[in-house]
Amino acid sequence: MASADEATALGLTAVAALKRGDTREALALIARGADVDARDDMLDSVLLYAGAEGMDEVVRAALAAGGDLTVTNRYGGIAVIPASERGHVSTVALLIEAGSDLDHVNRLGWTALHEAIVLGTGGPAHQEIVRLLLAGGADPRLPDRDGTTPRELAEQHGWSEIAGLLDTRLREDDRGSGD
Incomplete structure (x- = not known):
């Protein structure tokens, strides 16, 4: 078992390995006890960087090692x-x-749902992400810091499929609340 200082050093080395594209080294460091929540000077941790880059194997390993989702x-x-x-x-x-x-x-005043809409492409992957987020309990009524809802953002960006997904969820929520 690595000491706290060693675990932090291993975690920072794992982040650096990921940034070089060396997932094998990062996984080995996690297995050796790397602190997967240690953040580098860019505030990237193993879990944050692997999540942003879609490195599922590393995300799984970081979660198994107790990675903090917060x-x-x-x-x-x-x-x-x-x-x-x-x-x-x-x-x-x-x-x-x-x-x-x-x-x-x-x-920036955005949730995952906002970012999937505002910074996404509106294509099949982002449509599926919106579906997943809504199914997972994301609040489709939560506005951004400018007061704009995800539905309004989808419309502004011309993402009709995403707007439709949001409309469906909003109708379901309204029916469920007795309105």
């Missing part, structure tokens, strides 16, 4: 937010299953 990156976001933005469907599914807070708001 650790934030330099934008104040948790791993599910950049994974959603970048269209990493399977990574988003892993992070939802692990219990990510789908309504976490980053410094």
Whole structure:
């Protein structure tokens, strides 16, 4: 078992390995007791970086090693937010299953749902991510810091499929509340 200082050093080395594209080294370091929540000077941890890059094997290993889903990156976001933005469907599914807070708001005023819409492509991957986020409990009524809802953002970006998904969820919620 690595000491706390050793675990931190191993964690920082694992982040550096990931940034070089060396997942094998990162996985070996995690197995040796790397602190997967240690953050480098860019505030990237193993879990944050692997999530943002769609490195599912590393995400699984980091979660198994006790990775903290609440650790934030330099934008104040948790791993599910950049994974959603970048269209990493399977990574988003892993992070939802692990219990990510789908309504976490980053410094930009956005949740994973907002980022999937605003910074996504509107294509099949982002449509599936919106489905996953909604099924996982993301609040479709939560506005961004400008007061714009995900539905309004989808419409502004011309993402009709995503707008339709949001409309369906909003109708279901309205029926469920007795309105």
